[in-house]
Amino acid sequence: MSESGHSQPGMYGQGRRRRRRRDRDPGPPAQNLSGPSRDRDYVPRERRDGSEEPTGPLLQKTPIILAKPPGERSKPSVPASGAPSLEKPIMLIKTRDEGGKPGNPPDVAPSVSGAGTAKLEREGQRPTQPVYQIQNRGMGSAASGGAVDPVIGQTKLLPPEKMKHSIKLVDDQMNWCDSAMEYLRDQTDMLVVGVIGLQGTGKSTIMSLLSANSPEEDQRAYVFRAQTQEIKERAGNQSSGIDFYITQERVIFLDTQPILSPSILDHLINNDRKLPPEYNLPHTYVEMQSLQITAFLFTVCHVVIVIQDWFTDINLYRFLQTAEMLKPSTPSASHDSTGSSGADDGSEYYPHIVFLQNKARREEFCPRNLKKMHMAVDKLMAHSHLKYKGTLSMLDCNIFPGLNRDYLETEVNLFLLPMMENDGEDALTRAGSGPPLFSLLPGYRGHPSFSSLVSKFRSQILAMSRCQLSHTILTEKNWFHYAARIWDGVKKSSALSEYSRLLS
Structure with missing residues (x-):
């Protein structure tokens, strides 16, 4: 067709x-x-x-x-x-x-x-x-039925780099170091904890236990190096300047050299080190170094821990009051170089101060002696603007069962830690899941184990309020620059120079 x-x-x-x-x-x-x-x-x-x-x-x-x-x-x-x-x-x-x-x-x-x-x-x-x-x-795992990043092109934040050991923030020559900058981030949720104390009180050990280590670990692996046996035998100091360490929880720990250290003074005299021109005597230079470090911590830290291994040294409280007097003023919003007077509590910043009684004996855990220690600290710090009470309590940790809050009339920020155990009794107490046999019971100590008390102390330190350090909210990197400016101001402070002149 x-x-x-x-x-x-x-x-x-x-x-x-x-x-x-x-x-x-x-x-x-x-x-x-x-x-x-x-x-x-x-x-x-x-x-x-x-x-x-x-x-x-x-x-x-x-x-x-x-x-x-x-x-x-x-x-x-x-x-x-x-x-x-x-x-x-x-x-x-x-x-x-x-x-x-x-x-x-x-x-x-x-x-x-x-x-x-x-x-x-x-x-x-x-x-x-x-x-x-x-x-x-x-850009990520987008398998069949998998979740997709809602923001296209946004890369996930890398976890912060974990520090393996502490680094120098201020070296032994009292010069500022910039190596800590690479570990800091642009976020504001941080806590700065500093420590001061006399020589041999256990500052580096306590800061290591608060930051990254446990009592069971070898002390040679602590992030803040403790005194070796050789240094203990020659009565030397392990730390010099200020050491820096930041945790994954963004808590900055500052370990310092001992204040009023006789070993540092001995090193200056025997090694014939030249003093700065503004200092005439070695002991004056050692005391001014201690005041500079303490005044610096009072300005850039949220919490300052004062460690002592016996109760108590009156000269230590006089030193704290002197450092508070010489502390640089907090920069105001209108004038960065000058601040308001120290009497103006509304604009002047003061940190929380915690007194840690390290290597405490059994009789110091007695409630009667504990009450006397609180009353003594309250009398010695009565005229201070530092926040020495109301932010830490041993009675809240169930260390003294049966004692209520009314037992201590004036409760200050005081915490007791016993001597660190090195034998197996403490491990037996921690590991006991049930009541042990009477033949295996450790001797009466009058206080909980060292590990338990360190854990409770760490929880209370990390739970402290994080007040604003300056007139603006600081990020970690801004805090670093702010601290560098404060350290430079402390070294050039006219008040410290005048006080040094009066000492010599």
Whole structure:
């Protein structure tokens, strides 16, 4: 027939529309069509759902909806030239470079299920990935059904670098060091804890136990190096200047050299070290070094721990009052170089001060003696602006069961730590899950174990309020620059220079 003879070539001369329609409803196979172009367009049809395959050759089409389930996915095909261009989809659809497939709505893009993916892999076909998996490859784990970072292009913050040991903030020559800057971050939730004390009271050991170590560890692995046996035998000091350590919880610990140290004085005299020109006598220089360090801690720390190993030295409290008097004024918002007077408590900053009685004996844990110690500290610090009471309590730690808060009339920030045990009795007490046998009971000590008391002391120190150090909220890096400026001001302080002149 003439019409059928003209209709078939006309059907193949048109665009893809009739060929797509022929694919959806296949008729009898056109076996009378020949030619190289027609043979190239026909490929065997593959059924993904496992049904019976048709006998005639079908067109292979390429899908463009990347996340369509396999049950609703159309048969692949190769687009012919001259196909009409489709407008790009808006959401979750990405067209292939070869061209688009008409007939599918752009707003339908369900995700590929796990069963469909496994079925495609069994049939030797690679499942199509969602668009976000292709575009955000390398930004994180975006597996099938996995959560995606809501902020595109935002990289996750790396964990802060963990310090293995302390570093110098101020060296033995009283010069500022910048090596601590690389461990600091631009965040404001930080706590600064400093320590002062006489020589041999255990400052470095206590700071190591508060920051990163436990009593069971070897003291040679502490972050703040403690005195070695050789140094103890020659009555020397281990720490010099100010050591810096910051924990993963963003708590900055500052360990200092001993105040009024006789070993530092002996080192100055026997090694014939030249003194700065403003100091005439070695003992004056040692005392001024101690006052500079203490005044610096009173300005840049939230908490200052005063450690003593016997109760009590009157000269220590006189030294604290002198350092408070010579403390640089807190910079005000309008004048950074000058601050208000020390009598103006509203603008002047004073830290929390905690008295730690280290190496305490058993009789010092007696409630009667504890009450006398609190009364003595309160009398000695009565005229001080330092926050020496109301922020730490041993009675809240259940160390003295049966004692209420009314027992201590004036409770100051005083905590007692016994001598650190090195034998196995303390380990036996900590490890006991049930009541031990009477033959294995340790001797009466009159106080909890050292590890238990250190843990309670650490909890109370870390729970202290973090007052604002200056007129602006400081980040860790801003605190470092602020502390460097305060240290430079302390060394050049006219009040300290005048006090040094009066001593000599």
